[in-house]
Amino acid sequence: MTAFDQPQVCDLAIIGGGASGLLTAIGALHGARDGLRLVILEPRLPLGHGIAYATRDPGHLLNVPAGKMSGFPDRPDDFLDYLLESGAFPDSDREALAARFVPRLHYAAYLRHRLQQAVAASPARLEVRGERVTAMAAGEEGITLQLASGPPLRAAAVAVCTGNALRPLPARGVSSLPAGRCIDAWEVEAVREIPADADVAIVGSGLSMADCVVSLAAAGHRGQVHVLSRHALLPLPHAAGPAAGYDPQPLLAMTLRQRVRTLRRHAAEAARHGIPWQSVMDRIRPLGQALWQSLSVQDQRRFLRHAVRYWDVHRHRIAVPVHASLLAMRAQGRLHLHRGRLDSAVAEGACVRLTAFDARRRPFQLDVRCVINATGVEMRAQAMRNPLLQQMLGSGIARPGPHGIGIDSTADGELVAADGRVEPRVRIVGSLRIGGLWESLAIPELRGQAAQAAAALAARV
Template structure:
């Protein structure tokens, strides 16, 4: 795709060129009936990579089967159609491919291909600029964006789709560790560059940890891997089997405690019939946002304090092949799981000395050669280290979402300012809506939000 850089006002400026931003652009291009001018502002090209799909390595698999990853609400199998048309897996039957967990980089290619097709057939014009947006302000009937280059852009409407931010390593002294001893899990090349015999500590035991482990294995790593997290809970695998057939609607009228009790009961009943618990969770997959929004504020806080990690490992599952690698490493004693809270990180010679506290507040020391930050997605807007979000919050054009997570938005995705006034010219997408929607990171949610935004802004 060509990258244009021509000055002038635009009808819609999309801030962020990851999956959410690209899907919104596709929707706008497909729906355009006039020469709409659309601008994507994304500092890290090519488009559609974001955090999830930036990896070029085959070992990083989608966490959802290919047959469910279509980018459009009315075309759930569109990604599968793309793979077959592109002959990405020649000789593999459609049904087999639909149930397969394919490399994540293929999804970025799919989104770019669909974007190019939309450009080629649209009455609208798409421009792409490798720029970071630092400020957004109201400007008469429109909006004014200030870019890192110092240039200003006028826009009639704006989409905020800036994507995920990584939590910082939660340890005193972490910032002073040398670069070769401190690696971010999302820096896939750096993870692969860790020395073969190095002992590694991965801080966090979620999806980013799984990515790190499979990268280490793919690069021939032979050292010991320590995984440290507060709950010591690793992602669980998908499973095949009959579909669960219980009615999930009554859950919406229950409080948090009642819901947990009911789901455990459904899981036991399903197990008695040979149905895996994973398929019990699949029944509530489309209801994630409704389940969150029908909880009281107090129950939402209880969920975040006591339940969220258990929800994560049961809801956000991984491919069975990846889970099998983790289990095998544990059986071989090459991967050791520790439950504790990281306190300090100090560089000493060739090593990093970590100190954690276990549940009984006893010291848990670890000496390793390298530390990988796999603590996951930062949810607090003020902690995201994003200059644009800081400016929006500081100016009052935005306010934090419920429980301080993300920024606040109306049911239709419109931004809500510090006075509670809806700003319909700004649409919020993806992880920034997590406080209101909770489930707002995966493709099923993103494709719905992108389609909604395209209709609202077109």
Template sequence: MTESNHAPTVDLAIIGGGAAGVLTAIHALCQARPGLQLALIEPDLPLARGVAYATGHEGHLLNVPAGKMSGFADVPDDFLDYLCQLQAYPELDRDALARHYVSRRHYAAYLQLRLRQAQQGSAAQLQLVNDSVSALQPEGDGLRLVLGDGSALRAGAVSVAVGNTLRPLPARGAQLLSRAQRVEAWDYPAVQAIDPGVDVCIVGSGLSMADSVVSLLANGHRGVMHVISRHALLPLPHAEGGAADFDPQPLLAMNLRQRLRGLRQHARQAQAQGLPWQAVMDRIRPLGQALWQSLSAADQRRFLRHVVRYWDVHRHRIAPSVHAQLQALRERGQLQLHRGRIDAVSADGDHVRLTGDGRRGSRLHLQVQCVVNATGVETRGQAMRNPLLQQLLASGLARPGPHGIGLDTAPDGQLLDADGTPHPRIQVIGSLRIGSLWESLAIPELRVQAAQAAQWMLAQAGLP
């Protein structure tokens, strides 16, 4: 009898216990018949935290108002109801709370509670496996999951929801810096532990940078904060008000250049009506996936080369209060924004020297005591530092997504193998589908994918 024959068996396995994985588990538990065995596999507990919600810092806010953050499309006020029942913000009435940007720490607790409630009300059995998955191997009418500790688990169907991977610091010598000299932006305790008196260089100017600055400020940081990125664009704020009133459907028939012209025209019209440009972005928000998928492959490449960073700062906006903090720091000179690309870092005693290409062919030279890597999410499937993803690609069970982004999937989320054939037992949700969908990171997309993934897994395992 082989080791595989001894492996415990479950009907369904969900790999990844962040927001996407937990939402999938909730839907599966709510729909399952008696006796179903479900495994939720996650190495880093507690559940539902992932990267976005792992912070316990009160100043790290959701990037959209609380009223838009329900984990369930059919219960749009669910997160708001949770906050009201918790009395998390007793000074705010319900309408004000719906418009408020609340601390992200509440969201993981919300999903954890909803998972416990689903588990208590389900006829199925949920097993939490505190481990990683290093390999997926077809076996008979199911799959064999090799865990990080070397043991195995068999499952009838699998959902892969492993979440985001941080890009490595893109500079020679980065790995030679000490732990005090090089800090990852997603390591929230390490950022908070930075000496308030030192000068810091934050590489990257997106949402992770904003989190790092908020943490440093809360710690009474006195040193200079240098921020370096290729375009030197800081995140833009949300604005009060609803969506602009125009029909966005004609955009789908346009090429990339025509769309950009059309959006600028809509922004001018909105301004003439007394609306902010943000109202235009809010109007097209529900069409995010359709806008990407209706572009030609050539226009998608042009977008990735020339437009993506400008799109990101307009699309992925931050709470007005956080934006105000960034602006105040710039005005008093404590936050200094540099346009450039770092190519090398080196330790010089207690200091770190950074060199790179600056604006208009100039060279950039900085000296600080600490470098924070805030370069954001790694999107290239083959560059993600995840043993499972590397095994899937190497074995031919998976192939990179369009333009090398994430993994390639069928329209329903089934994993496509090296030949483009959908795997009948493996479903992918979340950030790994960016190449195919583009909009596949935020809760409005994750909650829909999670519901669909649960239905698909139950059907594939013969357990409707």
């Protein structure tokens, strides 16, 4: 990658070097005119190591088959082509590889490789800076970004691609636990280093929990694993089978309650014809954002209060081998599922004592060696412990998205300020758009947003 020496001014700044940031950068490089100066600002290098794809554990698999993971809307087989070109799976032909759930570590390498190719083919210049952006201000001359170290950077346009943040563990006393007794699920090496005979509690029963169980098993863990969550619902697997044939469009005119009843009816009808319920859910996959936006505000609130976890387990499914491992551990008596709300975590000698309340508000306790926070993605921008987002919200350059989720933006991703004014020089890409779109975490949504943001911002400069 070519670089320019410590620029004080650039044309396009991309804040974040995870999947959404790299896809935006690649799009900008492909459409750039001669002389475009592009900067990626990412404190955690190498690039591509956002929360989803930073893992080096080969047991952490993509939740979607390789054939559906292209980073580019106009090249649907691009990720598959990369895997074949790189020779990553010599034992699989194209058809078999397209249906395979491959380790996530390959996706970070794929994005970096495509970025390098885009740099080589583009007249633009790219610099990657291992910097954290702490503040943003909009002025007539551009968008000024304050960095954690060094002088500020002024950009003609900015893409905010900060990615996901882990939700804090919701328990009193967590901050007082000794080092090593409370581990974040995304700290893969720390999870693998848990003593093999230690009893462990994982708070949260979603995708991060499944990753933790896989890592523990690969490290030879023999202790008991307790999974505590409010609904005690494990992720569900993908399934092969015929496609469901119903028309999902009428769902858009229904209320939330009507949609749930209709989907249940379609699933029952599909089962009578030997079609798995997963095919019913796959039928509505392209309508995810439209389904959210067509709900009334009241129904969106009902969804967030009552239905979101049930949506998650049916929509965000896991690879069949991972699901089989979870079931096998439960059958062996090593994986225990507890339904309850965590209240406190206190160090008691060599143990951590967790106190929780079940659905009837009756207390129960778990005594374990350590606790793992797998509560999932934080959706409230003001709670993400990100200094840039806190400054943007505090200064009024941004405001929370609908229902207090993410950052507010227009339908095209342009930043909306606290007073309602639109800042077209700043585009939001990825999970921060979740309040307005709901479906804004997976690659199909990220690649579309990144392509749109790259084209719009490059055109401005």
